[in-house]
Amino acid sequence: SAVISQKPSRDICQRGTSLTIQCQVDSQVTMMFWYRQQPGQSLTLIATANQGSEATYESGFVIDKFPISRPNLTFSTLTVSNMSPEDSSIYLCSVEREGGTHEQFFGPGTRLTVL
Amino acid sequence: AQSVTQPDIHITVSEGASLELRCNYSYGATPYLFWYVQSPGQGLQLLLKYFSGDTLVQGIKGFEAEFKRSQSSFNLRKPSVHWSDAAEYFCAVGPYGSGNTGKLIFGQGTTLQVKP
Numbered sequence: 231s232a233v234i235s236q237k238p239s240r241d242i243c244q245r246g247t248s249l250t251i252q253c254q255v256d257s258q259v260t261m262m263f264w265y266r267q268q269p270g271q272s273l274t275l276i277a278t279a280n281q282g283s284e285a286t287y288e289s290g291f292v293i294d295k296f297p298i299s300r301p302n303l304t305f306s307t308l309t310v311s312n313m314s315p316e317d318s319s320i321y322l323c324s325v326e327r328e329g330g331t332h333e334q335f336f337g338p339g340t341r342l343t344v345l
Numbered sequence: 346a347q348s349v350t351q352p353d354i355h356i357t358v359s360e361g362a363s364l365e366l367r368c369n370y371s372y373g374a375t376p377y378l379f380w381y382v383q384s385p386g387q388g389l390q391l392l393l394k395y396f397s398g399d400t401l402v403q404g405i406k407g408f409e410a411e412f413k414r415s416q417s418s419f420n421l422r423k424p425s426v427h428w429s430d431a432a433e434y435f436c437a438v439g440p441y442g443s444g445n446t447g448k449l450i451f452g453q454g455t456t457l458q459v460k461p
Binding site for chain 2: 263275286333335339
């Protein structure tokens, strides 16, 4: 399985500011995903990030609000822009295991609180 | 449309008792099915998966799950629960979307509380 780290692990931010979350994987992977988990809720996919191409966003999520970079096969960033208290969530990155079984391995998450 | 339903939002069992967490899905073909566990303040850990073969699959931490195509279910079981099993459990199905995107749909989650 892949080992995934995220930075920061948590942050408290002021409304109107932006935060960039980093996701680092210990091996090269093709598919990376970014999820949002609002308090007490399940996971909602924000976007799929593939190296060398634009991220693909799910309905309800836009690039201006959640820009994503994927500069190589082991790293990605998600920025939460112009934050409001409604953006307070846990943000998780995951990677898909190579080989077509569609297993995903998750990072520990970034707990964001917006005041 | 693909969907996943976990009918039980919250379950409480006594330590040592058996456990079954329910998961029902809607999917147009044979799905890939997963159970994940999330302990407080942690990311998600994969417990087990099914995508073909034997419909009873064994996972980590003593968990097992059975795929029942006729019932569109993939229920998670454990014969004897330990206090450390208290956590949030998510069922997931996929892939969905155009192309082989690998995207998964997650159920709403079931919170397991273990009584001493």
